[in-house]
Amino acid sequence: LRGLDLHTYPWDEARMEPDVDAACAMIRDLEPKLALVGHSVFLFPTPLQEMADAAHEVGAKVMYDGAHVLGLIAGGQFQDPLREGADVMTGSSHKTFPGPQGGFMISDSDDGKFQRKLNSAIFPGTNSSYHLHHVAGKVVALAEFAEFGADYAADIVTNAKAFGEAMAAEGFDVLAEERGFTASHQILTRHGEQDSGAGAKAAQLLEDAGIITNMNMLPGDTKALTPSGLRLGVQELTRVGMGVDEMGIVASLYARVLLKGEDPSSVKRDVQALKGEHQTVHYCFDQGPAYP
Known part of the structure; x- marks a missing residue:
């Protein structure tokens, strides 16, 4: 519907992670606007730094989908996507992070244009409300998770x-x-x-x-x-x-x-x-x- 041209990274079945050399070569060859990293089957940290370096070489932004592992990341037990090259990280607030249904989008990018694109894509692009009852639940979950x-x-x-x-x-x-x-x-x-x-x-x-x-x-x-x-x-x-x-x-x-x-x-x-x-x-x- 949005005219996206999608490509899937080569996969290393033995290691259950992207084939990092082949994935980096693909990124450099295709020169995408966005390199998305993350899985629904997520046994091991992904080789993010290498893939992010390749993406940034060709001017692409890097998005890390941490839906399933956000709680492990926040708890210091997985990888640290924003410090390993991701420009933005998304994650569910109800999987390994034990909160209400919903999610988070987190970025520490200092690219003002990119930040404005993120904000406008969320509102009015895809969301019309932030649902106060979910905000309250997330606040409690965040406070408990900090402890x-x-x-x-x-x-x-x-x-x-x-x-x-x-x-x-x-x-x-x-x-x-x-x-x-x-x-x-x-x-x-x-x-x-x-x-x-x-x-x-x-x-x-x-x-x-x-x-x-x-x-x-x-x-x-x-x-x-x-x-x-x-x-x-x-x-x-x-x-x-x-x-x-x-x-x-x-x-x-x-x-x-x-x-x-x-x-x-x-x-x-x-x-x-x-x-x-x-x-x-x-x-x-x-x-x-x-x-x-």
Whole structure:
């Protein structure tokens, strides 16, 4: 609709990140107006500095999409996009950053023309209101994150690594084992051949057991509705007080459903029992019921 000419960076499947040399070559060859960096599957920090340098060489601005990892960035557990070359960073306020639905756009660029373009693109370009009720919620979330965010982010990453190890120990095919599975809140598991729909089937079986997951395309998949994998995150489990020991328990529940073939309805009782033991929100000023 806007006449955009989009190109996708070459991908390093083994490292689960852009192929930095090929990506930089592409940027220098295409000379885009904007180089966008960021993923919905975000296991490891992206090689941003090199890509940003290439973009700036050809006069492009760099945007970092931190939707999924904003809380890890703010908590000092991931990368630092604005200091690694990004001109603007966006991020969700409701994923690893534990606030209300919405997002943030952050820039420290001293380019006045660029700043004016950002402002006009937001209002009146795409938004008509900043929704005061969301502002209040974000203020509280920011204040709590300033106090507890570093611990929360560190515990998320610790739990994700432990979960990856536990899932692999149960016999699952967890991607990026050679890199320690993850440096974020996510892990990826493969459940069948590419485009087999095995990820969708696994997600449904787990849902029947009371475990909500996200079927997800993996390298080699071409069809979003029949992917081979699952994308799993631990940020909510961490927020309600689960730790490394519980990651092993959760992995065993996955294995009972997907590897051992137990009836999901029988596993569901144990899922409910585990969740029943973790009903309090942590990393906040006033701990209280997670699901009142």
